[in-house]
Amino acid sequence: MGTVKITLLFGVLSLIIACNLGKNVDNEKKRVADSIKLADSLAKQDSLIRVKKEYEDLISEYFPHTEIAYSKLKNKYIGFNSPVAINAIADIENEYFSNYHTGISKYYGSAWSGSAYFQPEDGEGTWEWDSYKKEMDSLNIKPEMFHCMVYTMKALKAGMGENYKKLQEYHRKIYKKTNYAGWSMAYILTTHFNWKAYLFLNPYSQEYTRCVKNFKKNKTYYVWNQPDINIEAMFILEKDSTEINKLLSQHEFGWGFSYQGVHNWITRFTVLKECMWDGAPCLRYNHNQNQYLFRATKFTDFKDYDSHVIVFPPKKL
Secondary structure, eight states: OOHHHHHHHHHHHHHHHHHHHHHHHHHHHHHHHHHHHHHHHHHHHHHHHHHHHHHHHHHHGGGGTSSOOOOOOOOOOOOOOOHHHHHHHHHHHHHHHHHHHTSSSSEEEEHHHHHHHTOOOOOOSSSSHHHHHHHHHTOOOOEEEEOOOHHHHHHHHHTTTTTTHHHHHHHHHHHHHOOOHHHHHHHHHHHHSEEEEEEEEEEETTTTTHHHHHHHHSSSEOOOTTTOOOOOEEEEETTTEEEEEEEHTTTEEEEEEEEEGTTTEEEEEEEEEOOOOTSSSSSSTTTTTTOOSEEEEGGGOOSSEEEEEEEEEEEEE
16 A cells, blocks of 8 residues: 555656646746747837838828928028928928818819819719819819929929029020920029939830940930930949939939939939829819829839939038
């Protein structure tokens, strides 16, 4: 009997020890798992903080439901006030985005208005444009048509101040009755206002061979049947992303165009800001699910075109 009791006691003790060891192992596993979760959470928070810090002045550009950030910087340019230009555009964009979802904006895209003339308003038997105009009249608000050139010229007008009149005079003198274009503005700004132009290319751009040849020959950007634009430097997109971001980060404002001036836009540091001409004045009139009237994209992520020129104002010494 004594032997049996000892054997049973030993078995019970072994079971207790095993259970405790199992609990210790489980506790250790839980502790390690909790530590991993905590570390992962802290890493994510740190990453978000770093991202927010990196784009603290620009982050709202990517979220049109929030207010577009205004510039609070001191102007660093000669003959051009970048905070004034940036804030003039921010005023327009904030009016648009604050009214788009629940109200109606006075700003609309030129292509949208063209389609609105042929889009019957649901159940009313009138053209959509007539309904929009009637609604704006009832609010005693004058609608304003926008496309990329209107958008970018408003930025130039705000930032250049009195120099804007000179810009217009040069354009009439050089280009006569030709409408404003990306290449005409870039030529005048670089030739008469000491702005500096930079060329950005994708290797598969239709202009790549010609642009590289012209840059190597005389550092110019070729414009068909118009004066060429002097270029300071050329960058290859994707390959030179670090250098491109470094250049853009030095400039609160840049005025740019893509592929022979087919599209115009501005830059705010590393962000490209543009007007989409098919943008509706509000959600109710966006039957074709078009984009917002205004869009912001990091320049190095902009894929709509494969060749670009950006001109920057001269900086104060």
